[in-house]
Amino acid sequence: MKQFTSVHDVSDPFQLVQEALALKAQPHAHTDLGRNKTVILVFFNPSLRTRLSTELAAKNLGCNVMTLNVADGWKLEFADGTVMNAGTAEHIREAAGVMSQYADILAVRSFPGLEDKEKDYADQIMRAFMEHATVPVVSLESAIRHPLQSLADWVTIEEYKRRKRPKVVLSWAPHPRALPQAVSNSFLEWMQQAPVDLVLTHPKGYELDPSFVGDTPVIYDQEEAFADAEFIYTKNWSAVYPYGQKPEVEKDWQITEAKMALTNKAFFMHCLPVRRNVVVSDGVIESPKSLVLPQAGNRLYAAQAVLKSLLENV
């Protein structure tokens, strides 16, 4: 693997899931791999899980780790040919070139603006790092994808599934703010390669980009979609058309005990952070079927599997 920005960078995603499970069994089996190697984590946006799990994953492999919060540094310019006489102080060409001299792997998190679909879906910040860094780039979540989250989700499903090919439902849920589509886009992309029967359910008006939905069946009735489900993966996202908006929804799409009772004793999953009693009821998230904590725990082994694979090639 030369970089990790989407499932398309991974030649065998199932093998990567198995690698993460092996690292979970023996997290300190490769502490020499990262000796004298440095991972730089660059955050344009906040994080709890991604930052801590990736730092620990790098340390478990013996790497040095440095983290840069971009808000504390120079404001970066991404457009080429700009006359930089306004707010931006440093061009990504120099910034990525400099960081590449200090790091063996560069990992980057940047959220979308949710104002201009074309701009966000061009994934400008991640692409600029991929273009101008001279070391492998890892996505810690971009404007349109969150592949480390999806890898951890697949690991969790692999651990908890009760039969070879479970039914997995990705369900929209309400949220007070307009949120990115990245987690849901990525989840679709990874689950389309997993041994699962995947169903997508959301209110009309919240259709995801067709390039991510692909052939995944869409059911607009949440309760119908939940029938026979063995995993309910919940996430809010804002509309793709009109981009970044929150069209009114008539029914209540919150994940409740009554809705979980319609499933085949399904597990509840969410990437966190989650708004309790808006996205999901206290009763569901605190039930024995809730996987939110093991799912977050698996972020460590997902990150470790990715960094290990990259370090084996640097």
Ligand code: CP
């Ligand atoms: N799920 C996730 O990426 O969490 P953070 O935003 O806290 O990193």
